[in-house]
Amino acid sequence: MSKLNIKNLIKSFPSMDRPxxxxxxxxxxxxxxxxxxxxxxxGKTTILKMIxxxxxxxxxxxxxxxxxLLKIPTEKRGVVMVFQNYLLFPYMNVNENVGFALKMKxxxxxxxxxxxxxxxxxxxxxxxxxRKPKQLSGGQQQRxxxxxxxxxxxxxxxxxxxxxxxxxxxxxxxxxxIVTIQQKxxxxxxxxxxxxxxAVLLADKIALIFDGELQNFTSPKNYYEKxxxxxxxxxxxxxxxxxxxxxxxxxxxxxGTIHYKGENYTDLNEDNIITIRPENIKLSKNNDFxxxxxxxxxxSVIFSGTHTRYKxxxxxxxxxxxxxxxxxxxxxxxxTIYVHLPSDKIWAMNE
Amino acid sequence: xxxxxxxxxxxAIYLGAIILILPLIAFFINAFSFRWFYPQVIPKExxxxxxxxxxxxxxxxxxxxxxxxxxxxxxxAVIKALLNSLSIGFLVTIVSIIIALPAARVLGLLNFxxxxxxxxxxxxxxxxxxxxxxxxxxxxxxxxxxSGNYFGVCxxxxxxxxxxxxxTMTGIxxxxxPDFEHQARxxxxxxxxxxxxxxxxxxxxxxxxxALFAFLVxxxxxxxxxxxxxxxxxxxxxxxxxxASSGNPALTAAISIIFIFPAILILFFTSKFxxxxxxxxxxxxxx
Numbered sequence: 001m002s003k004l005n006i007k008n009l010i011k012s013f014p015s016m017d018r019p020x021x022x023x024x025x026x027x028x029x030x031x032x033x034x035x036x037x038x039x040x041x042x043g044k045t046t047i048l049k050m051i052x053x054x055x056x057x058x059x060x061x062x063x064x065x066x067x068x069l070l071k072i073p074t075e076k077r078g079v080v081m082v083f084q085n086y087l088l089f090p091y092m093n094v095n096e097n098v099g100f101a102l103k104m105k106x107x108x109x110x111x112x113x114x115x116x117x118x119x120x121x122x123x124x125x126x127x128x129x130x131r132k133p134k135q136l137s138g139g140q141q142q143r144x145x146x147x148x149x150x151x152x153x154x155x156x157x158x159x160x161x162x163x164x165x166x167x168x169x170x171x172x173x174x175x176x177x178i179v180t181i182q183q184k185x186x187x188x189x190x191x192x193x194x195x196x197x198x199a200v201l202l203a204d205k206i207a208l209i210f211d212g213e214l215q216n217f218t219s220p221k222n223y224y225e226k227x228x229x230x231x232x233x234x235x236x237x238x239x240x241x242x243x244x245x246x247x248x249x250x251x252x253x254x255x256g257t258i259h260y261k262g263e264n265y266t267d268l269n270e271d272n273i274i275t276i277r278p279e280n281i282k283l284s285k286n287n288d289f290x291x292x293x294x295x296x297x298x299x300s301v302i303f304s305g306t307h308t309r310y311k312x313x314x315x316x317x318x319x320x321x322x323x324x325x326x327x328x329x330x331x332x333x334x335x336t337i338y339v340h341l342p343s344d345k346i347w348a349m350n351e
Numbered sequence: 352x353x354x355x356x357x358x359x360x361x362x363a364i365y366l367g368a369i370i371l372i373l374p375l376i377a378f379f380i381n382a383f384s385f386r387w388f389y390p391q392v393i394p395k396e397x398x399x400x401x402x403x404x405x406x407x408x409x410x411x412x413x414x415x416x417x418x419x420x421x422x423x424x425x426x427x428a429v430i431k432a433l434l435n436s437l438s439i440g441f442l443v444t445i446v447s448i449i450i451a452l453p454a455a456r457v458l459g460l461l462n463f464x465x466x467x468x469x470x471x472x473x474x475x476x477x478x479x480x481x482x483x484x485x486x487x488x489x490x491x492x493x494x495x496x497x498s499g500n501y502f503g504v505c506x507x508x509x510x511x512x513x514x515x516x517x518x519t520m521t522g523i524x525x526x527x528x529p530d531f532e533h534q535a536r537x538x539x540x541x542x543x544x545x546x547x548x549x550x551x552x553x554x555x556x557x558x559x560x561x562a563l564f565a566f567l568v569x570x571x572x573x574x575x576x577x578x579x580x581x582x583x584x585x586x587x588x589x590x591x592x593x594x595a596s597s598g599n600p601a602l603t604a605a606i607s608i609i610f611i612f613p614a615i616l617i618l619f620f621t622s623k624f625x626x627x628x629x630x631x632x633x634x635x636x637x638x
Contacts, residue, residue, distance in 0.1 A: 079537060083530055091553075105539060
């Protein structure tokens with residue numbers, strides 16, 4: 001149970017022309033499961049390595065429970081990292097691997113044996129204690145690595161791409177296991193991923209990082225409904241963006257005035273951008289909406305199973321709309337259509 | 352591979368082994384014979400006279416336990432040379448590995464400009480004829496006071512040894528994942544324990560091979576010892592050469608056996624690390 005504050009963290013590498021981590025601020029509450037999300041090379045693993053102490057930041061501070069970590073050597077931080085490729089020590093068997101952290105603390109051997117057994121049961125791998133890492137499958141190695149990391153009750157658990165080396169079916173299983181264990185042990189956990197879906201499924205909060213800069217740090221739901229900027233919106237599958245200007249408590253665009261109910265209206269710049277998720281747009285052949293309704297032309301219809309995607313042209317602007325295929329009106333390419341953007345579903349942002 | 356080719360390969364290995372072992376057998380017989388000359392297929396008379404003359408076995412009549420002790424305690428030249436060779440060998444092996452460890456780590460793990468050039472300069476002592484650099488070194492060694500003593504000989508042995516040691520260990524580090532160390536550190540191991548428990552087991556096979564190379568190169572060093580030691584530091588190769596030029600084949604054979612025996616012993620115990628499947632040599636392609 002530990003809370004972590006990252007303050008103005010900066011780290012550069014001589015081989016890169018921009019900072020690998022650029023002025024990142026994060027406050028992670030005790031017991032939270034947080035995802036660092038971003039494309040590869042965005043600096044998320046670099047932040048993890050600075051939390052463990054394998055890299056020293058150029059400036060900024062990392063504070064764990066009100067105490068700066070920077071001067072503390074890696075082995076005394078109580079921060080355990082599980083690497084992407086598990087890194088089980090090849091010369092030791094599973095028991096010795098899992099018990100490693102306790103052995104380093106000088107714990108009595110009987111107690112270590114007991115704890116190792118408990119941990120292996122927790123990751124649902126009893127009875128493999130005497131095997132060597134080479135004899136284990138990828139999924140088993142991952143679980144052993146998790147058990148090894150958790151045995152010493154770390155203050156922070158760091159997982160680097162925990163699911164990326166696993167097959168699809170193992171991935172679901174492992175994801176459930178991570179969530180179950182995390183909730184059981186209440187250990188503050190940060191994991192790194194480039195997979196937006198994985199982050200949404202696992203994390204309480206997501207820190208979205210692009211090019212070393214933190215874009216946003218909020219709940220997965222907010223990324224869908226209230227993204228902070230275009231980049232964040234696009235990363236979570238946003239496709240509809242409309243340039244807008246503030247006008248009489250509403251937003252004026254080149255397809256007409258859009259009524260806006262978002263709570264951030266006062267924070268918006270004069271010029272801003274409206275976004276709406278494809279599944280929130282409504283279509284009708286007759287104009288039976290009160291406001292935010294615009295006349296357009298269907299450009300294409302793509303049936304994709306449970307949903308059907310439409311591309312609609314409204315005054316040079318292309319919008320994408322995704323509707324459930326069940327009980328759909330008969331809409332074809334080149335039909336004239338009314339597009340409704342529900343005012344409680346649209347979201348405006350500054351950049 | 353087809354079966355015939357396999358057979359030919361095996362025969363080739365046997366042939367090679369015979370070519371290597373036959374002279375040893377001849378040596379062995381020679382060392383225990385008395386006047387074994389050309390037309391004779393086997394020596395007429397077996398004798399320990401060569402060993403007596405090397406003062407390794409007491410004269411007939413004194414071959415008791417006390418006799419041996421007394422003789423060896425008189426510090427015969429062979430034993431002195433043997434001890435010199437062994438101690439120089441061990442010392443330079445340990446020193447070369449300590450020096451090579453950080454160098455090999457950097458060369459094996461990192462890529463940087465001029466890396467190929469640095470490796471080339473590093474291995475150049477193996478291409479250069481020893482006489483070329485030792486004459487130059489000798490002048491400096493004389494002015495520094497390293498010439499004609501044990502320390503100077505150890506120092507000059509490092510010149511031909513370092514390339515083998517660094518290259519072998521670089522091969523190991525090319526296959527090595529330093530993240531294992533990071534993992535151990537986050538699990539609470541301090542730097543010393545990380546090195547002992549994680550790094551050392553991973554690089555040990557390569558270190559054994561490197562040590563083997565280092566020891567054998569030092570062990571067989573003649574010219575460098577001769578020039579820098581200025582005849583004051585007597586090692587086995589020096590003794591072998593001077594004995595061989597004296598023209599007594601039995602004596603030469605006996606001393607040669609003493610010379611090659613430790614080398615064979617070391618090879619025997621380390622051979623499993625040198626084989627192709629061993630981690631110790633599989634990293635060479637990656638340097």
